[in-house]
Amino acid sequence: TNGGPAYLFHNVGGAENNAIRIRTVGTRSNKDGIGAVVRVQAAGGVNWQTVHSGSSYCSQSELTLTFGLGKASQADSVEIAWPSGQHDTLKDIKANATYTVEEGGKILKTIPSKK
Structure with a gap:
């Protein structure tokens, strides 16, 4: 809430499961891929x-x-599915990494995650 306290959450459940993270970079669409x-x-x-870049005031x-x-x-x-109408598909993406994906389907960067 506006003027309220900030919160920080800590996961104490461990890291037994897998995940991937996707960062979009637009070329024809906006540079951050907002709306993808x-x-x-x-x-x-x-x-x-x-x-999306935000969901409420400030x-x-x-x-x-x-x-x-x-x-x-x-x-x-x-x-x-990019805001420009471009559609890209990546196959067999390994877990536990952050992928920066450029519009057009090129993986620009892969950063392994700590598990």
């Missing part, structure tokens, strides 16, 4: 999120999206 819809399919099912959301994969060691597919 990212859909991740893994053995545990399908999940999707939209890149707020900022992290532009990198995080997808839990459960016990799956990879995402079978990562589909990105």
